[in-house]
Amino acid sequence: MTSGNKPGLSRLIAAVALAVGIAIGAPTIGLRAQPEWGLAQLMQDLAAVKSASAHFVERRYLHLLKEPLVDSGTLSYRAPDQLSKITLEPQTERLIVDGDLLTIDREGKSRTLRLEDYPEIWAIIEGVRGTLAGDRAALEKYYTLKLEGTPASWTLSLVPQDSKIKQLVRTILIFGEGHSIRHILTLEQEGDRTDMTITEDSP
């Protein structure tokens, strides 16, 4: 996806510029025109964020378990394709995505996978990373997108197109405010769900 990002992004910017230009009659990128706010504008806003770090608390509700599993740690993102999730509680674990490499360090073992070899995992990671990067093309490769709400409080829903991916994830709901993501709710099969609350560190 490293290579897929840039053309997607520039095409997106071009499309947005064109759309805005036609609508307003002048190139006014950066000017928030309320009625034109939509997926394109949201993506552009998100793409403008080049790096971010945050704390998270994650609750997994699994049908196998009587009570949710809770873990917490830090998240960081650097445009366009670096993402790391470091879990600190209850046990240390590092998940790092860089381009198409996924590295998981846990219990003293480090595994590196190529996302190309694991299309389902790739799809799920791209759901989060693509949103952070504002990369609509990357998201639409796997998901049907739907945006609801206002710039101040929006919900982006990602529904996988591929049935294999659907077996892992039914829907990813991303809740945000402005260009910040506040909450990610991943709905899985058999009533399982993962609920991640994100508190952005002040820059």
Next chain:
Amino acid sequence: MTRGKAAVILWLVMIAGSIAIIATTRFSADMTAFLPRSPSPAEQILVEQMQNGVASRLILIGLEGAPAPALAELSKAFAQRLRGDADFVLVNNGEGAGVGAGLQADYQLVWQNRYLLSPSVTPESFTVAGLHQALLADLRLLSSDLGGIVKRSLPADPTGAILALTDEFAGENRPASRDGVWFSRDGSHALIVVQTKAAGFDIEQQESALAALEDAFAAARGAVPAAQSARLLVTGPAVFAVHTKTEMKEDITWLSLIATLLVSAILLFTYRSPLILVLALVPVASGALAGVAAVSLGFGFVHGVTLGFGVTLIGEAVDYAIYLFTQTAPGATAAATLPRIWPILRLGVLISVCGFSAMLFSRFTGFAQLGLFSITGLLVAVGVTRFVLPALLPVNFATARSGVFAPALLAVVRRALLLRIPAALLVIAALAALALHRGSFWEDDLSSLSPIPASDQKLDQTLRGDIGAPDVRYLVLVTTPEEQQTLAASERLSAVLDKLVARKALTGFDAPTRYLPSAATQRARLAALPDGPTLRARLASALEGLPFQPNAFDPFIADVEKARAGGILDRKAFDGTSLALKLDSLLLRRDSGWTALLSLHGLADPALVAHDIATSGVPDAIFVDLKSQSNELLEVYRSEALMLASIGSLVILVLLAISLRSVRRVLRVAAPLAAAVAVTTALLTLGGGKLSIFNLIGLLLTVAVGSNYCIFFERQDWTDATSERMVASLVLANICTVIGFGILSFARLPVLHGIGSTVAIGAFLSLVFSAILTSDGGEAIPAARR
């Protein structure tokens, strides 16, 4: 005349017999004929694997020349066509790789048999404490980022039997994937692996499989509009074998045609008589037919390389007829010439036969065939020249024409004496060059003997690297008469290797028992599984205090009961999976029993590994370093070729001594030969060039063939009127021989090229040096020698 008639009848019978034998002869292009016949056990296994092992039936395919998405689509269409073709038992392009990149059929087999295959299945792991530990680990796994993936298999596998296996199986290099199919890392090639139904040595079947492959590719490409520019690359032992055979066929056809045409043109130009041309070719054709028939009788088959070597016979065997024709002066009859030249001819043939006989004793079937072919060919050719040709020649036959160049040639030879000092300087320079030669004389790269061109070897390496099948250097081999015994030995060796991995002496290894444990081990694992009620009770205790739902692991209890009720796995269970391929390359069924092949990687301390294997107590376990093995093999080949060349040369010297009965005369014959060998060697190694064993054999043949010219020079009475014709016949015969071997040097097979180029240079130099060193050109007093 009756004797002549009898000879003609005998000759016709021999020709008819040879043709009858050749008609039923099996021809082979299997290059392993050029590997030794009595190798070490490890060598033998490797040669067998090259001929018939799983690896010999694998074809690696690369698709290139179009954008990746088009190549992916092409790969799918192509693989679909190949799967419908009975020529191929397995077609793998990476399709069906899902979570964990395991292939569906493989994953199914491993999943269903996890309690037989997994080393994690022990009685301890099914106690309450063992189960509790496993459940705690599961909980940690669920809360990790892998939770989403493992939670699906967890209810049926809380003890993590499958995880232990996928960790093991997934450790190997795997090809990259794009758009659901295998690709090279850079995305330029889509990759496919196919296994042919036919064995590697069955070149005809492999040829038709390759043709089917190309047809399927053309059809698939036709169906994928975006991939019109795509190209097909294929590699693998079978591909090499087919290419080598095709090349060999082309080379033999063209080179023998060119050699025949050139030799014919020269004979026609010299004698200006189509009849004489035909007659000159009679001994050649007879010799070639008899040679092929003899090899067929002696070996049961004739190698393509032997036929290629026939090109040299064209140049050599024609010599005898040339001596006869050219030295028959007008007014004399061939029958009268023969007694004069026959003793020399006979000695010449005898010497050549001695040279070629050395090859008979080679451990290479291929060389032995070349030897038998040449010996038979030369003997028959000289016999036909001696006994049949005179009967076929017209009365009053004489080759008046051949005298035209003769005076000029004789004049040159008479002045050749003047060249003694330059010749000596040349030999000294050659010896100096040899002495100053930097580094080893010998070609140390085994691949230089390989008939496979370097570019093809490179493509093979590239595709192999892309597919994740790196070259294996270290192996452990163990052979026993029984399959189960071999598997048990493999398990004991695996235990030793596991300890070495823990000590970081190596990073990992692959063993047949990783896929197919011995029956005893499988039964022990089954015995470790508790029955349903026991397991249910233990699990209930183990779950105490943990947040799992009480019935979360019902699938686990059901699967354990199913495993207990089922039997154990054998080789047949793997049919239709790519694991079968792996298993068959690691567990070999051979005439002498079963061999387990454990491939080792990442060796940090080969000596320690070798030591621990040797002291493992597993009988007959052999640690093999393929690189040093192939270096040793090359060493063996070379010392054998050296020994054969030395013995051959020695026998020739002895023969000369017996027939010439004078040290001085022997030296007069041997000196130009030694000079020719020295200069030829210097020329071959000029500029850092290396000598292959084919060059060595070529040097022996230089002595065997070149000596003929020296004897004629040595025997010649220079006051005789026959001198002119003798010199003319020698030059003509030499030209023909040089043409025969020279043309062979254009062959693409290293064995033919190596021998051809060496003998062509050597034979020419032998004539030149014998003219300079042996003949006294009549300047010396002939009477002194008489």
